[in-house]
Amino acid sequence: MKTKMKNSVAKNNLELKDFVKIIKNINKTMEKNVKTLTKIDSNIGDGDHGTTIARGFKSASLALEEEKLKDISSALVLTGETLVASMGGASGPLFGTFFRAMGQKVPNRNHVNLEDLCLIFSFAYENLLKISGAKPGEKTMIDSLDPAVESLKTSVAKKDTLEDALNKMVIASKKGMLATKNYVAKKGRAKYLKERSLGLQDAGATSMYLIIKTFYESIFCGKKITK
Numbered sequence: 001m002k003t004k005m006k007n008s009v010a011k012n013n014l015e016l017k018d019f020v021k022i023i024k025n026i027n028k029t030m031e032k033n034v035k036t037l038t039k040i041d042s043n044i045g046d047g048d049h050g051t052t053i054a055r056g057f058k059s060a061s062l063a064l065e066e067e068k069l070k071d072i073s074s075a076l077v078l079t080g081e082t083l084v085a086s087m088g089g090a091s092g093p094l095f096g097t098f099f100r101a102m103g104q105k106v107p108n109r110n111h112v113n114l115e116d117l118c119l120i121f122s123f124a125y126e127n128l129l130k131i132s133g134a135k136p137g138e139k140t141m142i143d144s145l146d147p148a149v150e151s152l153k154t155s156v157a158k159k160d161t162l163e164d165a166l167n168k169m170v171i172a173s174k175k176g177m178l179a180t181k182n183y184v185a186k187k188g189r190a191k192y193l194k195e196r197s198l199g200l201q202d203a204g205a206t207s208m209y210l211i212i213k214t215f216y217e218s219i220f221c222g223k224k225i226t227k
Contacts, residue, residue: 076103141204
């Protein structure tokens, strides 16, 4: 009975250690996908997205080990600031703003539930929209994040469990990522390709999907994502 109670708490609330684990696992995910991201980015971008984002999360992972973290906010803000400092280019400020905004939404908190998580992602999404100037359908990271956030909002309204909500979030994000193949690029270097960018997947949207997918996998280890 005690074991079941512990599992129940773990599935409905996230702690500081969970977020640290998530960031470290994102680092591993990006390392594994460097070649894939580089190939995707080479089709419509500079071809350096894979190495850039892998470098950013490696630095963030190391920073979390070296810093004495006091709460969830400190971990997320540090991650965001480290991404900005280590990645550079256009991707650094974008991914950095996303994580920093996530942390700013939950000051002095050591536990968050599904409702909190929805507020965190929504706030980070709104900040990303402002700094990027992008909107859904323009072949950017927004395209895999927008449906993910909307999915979270729906899950909160339906009172889904944390596991079900994150599972649905990953599925929605993947659909958004794949949909970038149908869009003409409107931002970054890719916009100069115009119609020639059709049929090609966006690297930023792919990375955002990998982040969201790793978020789920880090919390529910060993559980497959179901459709």
